[in-house]
Amino acid sequence: MESVATRHIVERWIGRTLRIGVWGSATLMALGLALAWSSPGTLRLPSENPHPADVFHSLLSGSLDPVMVMFAGLLCLMLTPFLRVLTAAAGFAAEKDRTFVIVALVVFAMLLGELVFSLQ
Amino acid sequence: MSAGSFLLLIAGGVATGTIGAMLGLGGGVFLTPFLVLVFNLPMHQAIATSILAVIATSSAGAAMNVERQIVNLRLGMTMEVATVIGAIFGGLTANVLSGDILSKIFAVLLLSVSFMMIWRMRHSRGISTPVEAGAFPASFTDEASGEVISYSVARVPWVMVISLIAGNISGLLGVGGGIFKVPAMNMISGIPLKAAAATSNFMIGVTAAASAFIYFAHGHLNPLIASPAALGVLLGSFLGVRINRRIKGAYLTWIFAAVLFLISVKMFWR
Numbered sequence: 001m002e003s004v005a006t007r008h009i010v011e012r013w014i015g016r017t018l019r020i021g022v023w024g025s026a027t028l029m030a031l032g033l034a035l036a037w038s039s040p041g042t043l044r045l046p047s048e049n050p051h052p053a054d055v056f057h058s059l060l061s062g063s064l065d066p067v068m069v070m071f072a073g074l075l076c077l078m079l080t081p082f083l084r085v086l087t088a089a090a091g092f093a094a095e096k097d098r099t100f101v102i103v104a105l106v107v108f109a110m111l112l113g114e115l116v117f118s119l120q
Numbered sequence: 121m122s123a124g125s126f127l128l129l130i131a132g133g134v135a136t137g138t139i140g141a142m143l144g145l146g147g148g149v150f151l152t153p154f155l156v157l158v159f160n161l162p163m164h165q166a167i168a169t170s171i172l173a174v175i176a177t178s179s180a181g182a183a184m185n186v187e188r189q190i191v192n193l194r195l196g197m198t199m200e201v202a203t204v205i206g207a208i209f210g211g212l213t214a215n216v217l218s219g220d221i222l223s224k225i226f227a228v229l230l231l232s233v234s235f236m237m238i239w240r241m242r243h244s245r246g247i248s249t250p251v252e253a254g255a256f257p258a259s260f261t262d263e264a265s266g267e268v269i270s271y272s273v274a275r276v277p278w279v280m281v282i283s284l285i286a287g288n289i290s291g292l293l294g295v296g297g298g299i300f301k302v303p304a305m306n307m308i309s310g311i312p313l314k315a316a317a318a319t320s321n322f323m324i325g326v327t328a329a330a331s332a333f334i335y336f337a338h339g340h341l342n343p344l345i346a347s348p349a350a351l352g353v354l355l356g357s358f359l360g361v362r363i364n365r366r367i368k369g370a371y372l373t374w375i376f377a378a379v380l381f382l383i384s385v386k387m388f389w390r
Contacts, residue, residue: 011189011193012187014186014193015186018180018183018186019183022176022179022183022354025176026176026350026354029347029350029351030347033347048339049336049339049340067343067344070343070346070347073347074341074343074347078172079329080175080179080325080329081175081325081326081329082329084182084325085197085326088193088197091193092193092194097194100193100197100198103194103197103198103201104197107197107200107201107204110204110205110208111204111326111329111330114208114211115333118333118334118337119337
């Protein structure tokens with residue numbers, strides 16, 4: 001019964017993580033579009049996609065550049081599955097299922113490797 | 121971008137998200153041709169946008185399915201090992217192929233999907249005979265009947281091979297891959313259709329994320345296209361789930377299989 005209860009809690013964590021990721025990214029994308037709509041003359045699309053660190057630095061510095069805000073929303077959306085896998089790994093750890101902690105961490109490592117390799 | 125184009129993009133996203141949710145597909149199968157044929161977007165940009173749409177619909181749907189305890193998390197995570205490998209190679213391959221070649225490969229995929237939709241409708245087993253002594257034992261409550269369905273998974277190696285192929289297609293063409301994974305889980309491994317669809321829906325977002333940064337790094341993601349499209353698909357997927365309860369599935373499947381067939385011809389000959 002304790003294992004079933006733990007599993008239900010884990011599934012709620014994962015569901016909550018997914019909702020936060022989806023709604024957070026949707027909010028940023030919608031905000032970016034609204035900002036772009038209100039100041040179309042100042043819109044500047046970069047020739048290359050900016051590095052994620054630059055995007056989040058721009059946001060944290062208080063800049064409301066519409067393009068950067070939209071990129072932030074898109075990056076949040078792309079990172080939500082990463083969080084999904086990490087939360088699942090934490091859930092398997094809570095259920096003391098070592099095998100699937102390792103499986104989930106292998107998947108996370110592959111995702112992280114692809115991200116790092118792509119951004120180099 | 122003009123106001124008209126912007127609204128058309130959102131409307132297109134809503135339509136593709138709605139149709140995808142009603143047919144149990146991710147948005148990519150419909151969104152990519154829409155972006156290419158209506159907006160004349162380069163194929164790589166259309167694929168990158170579709171990948172975002174797949175992540176959006178998967179995340180939204182999986183949130184509900186996980187909390188309803190239909191998703192087989194252990195099976196899904198194990199299949200992800202193969203799918204992610206396939207998706208990474210698919211994404212890398214797509215960025216060395218020309219848009220024309222990708223367009224023709226996509227046309228062939230649409231043709232396969234249209235036939236798969238009909239075949240799945242005729243041959244899928246809603247609640248299959250439970251596999252005994254298989255792997256990844258799980259159970260869920262069927263909301264329609266109130267019955268608790270217990271099952272386990274047979275022929276796991278075959279499902280892993282199909283996951284690898286589906287992941288590769290996902291990374292190459294910006295689709296979720298569920299159209300291949302769900303029948304494989306249902307008909308090869310004996311997983312009840314609802315659990316197979318929910319588990320696949322949980323997976324396709326992770327699969328899409330595996331190639332998303334490859335397209336991002338190559339500069340194929342245009343935020344002015346991707347943001348409204350992703351928002352539209354997200355809204356559409358919520359609508360599709362609600363509409364789906366009221367419309368006969370078989371009728372819809374025939375119509376959209378025919379639509380996909382026509383789109384595949386158009387994509388091949390453009």
